[in-house]
Amino acid sequence: MVEDKVAQLLYKTAIRALDIEKEISKNIETKAQRFVIFSGILFSITSTYFFVFFDKSFDKIYLIVFIISLIVLVISIFFFTYTLKTYNYISFDMEELIIIAQDFDYNNLIKRLTGTFSDYITERRVINNHKISFLDVGYVFFLISLISIVFGIVFSIFNV
Numbered sequence: 001m002v003e004d005k006v007a008q009l010l011y012k013t014a015i016r017a018l019d020i021e022k023e024i025s026k027n028i029e030t031k032a033q034r035f036v037i038f039s040g041i042l043f044s045i046t047s048t049y050f051f052v053f054f055d056k057s058f059d060k061i062y063l064i065v066f067i068i069s070l071i072v073l074v075i076s077i078f079f080f081t082y083t084l085k086t087y088n089y090i091s092f093d094m095e096e097l098i099i100i101a102q103d104f105d106y107n108n109l110i111k112r113l114t115g116t117f118s119d120y121i122t123e124r125r126v127i128n129n130h131k132i133s134f135l136d137v138g139y140v141f142f143l144i145s146l147i148s149i150v151f152g153i154v155f156s157i158f159n160v
Helices: 002-056 060-083 092-102 106-158
Strands: none
Touching: 002 060, 002 106, 060 106
């Protein structure tokens, strides 16, 4: 009886942890999508501004600042887009699961499912951590680009 309760608790905990990892993955991808869109808009605005400068023949330092900011922005877009990369997760074949379930009693089946879910959760957690690291690197490059764009605009307005 106590073993049933422990098995049920572990199973429910594994299912909750799996749902949490799925939600984390969804949130990471949503943030990355938003930054890809925002970075694309910023890139188009900045490149248009860059070409206006190019036509007016401003000092080359302004052009260099804008070129560097555009390159860094493209790098950030790469990292944000790479965060959206899909991964192959372990999948569950329901027919095979039903066949396996017939060979085990309830307690052993719950234990086995809990172990399988634990492996699946661990795999998702590793993938989510990779995605978070790519997202963080994208943030850094995005901020560098944003700062250089702002400084380029300020310097060009005040002709510093």
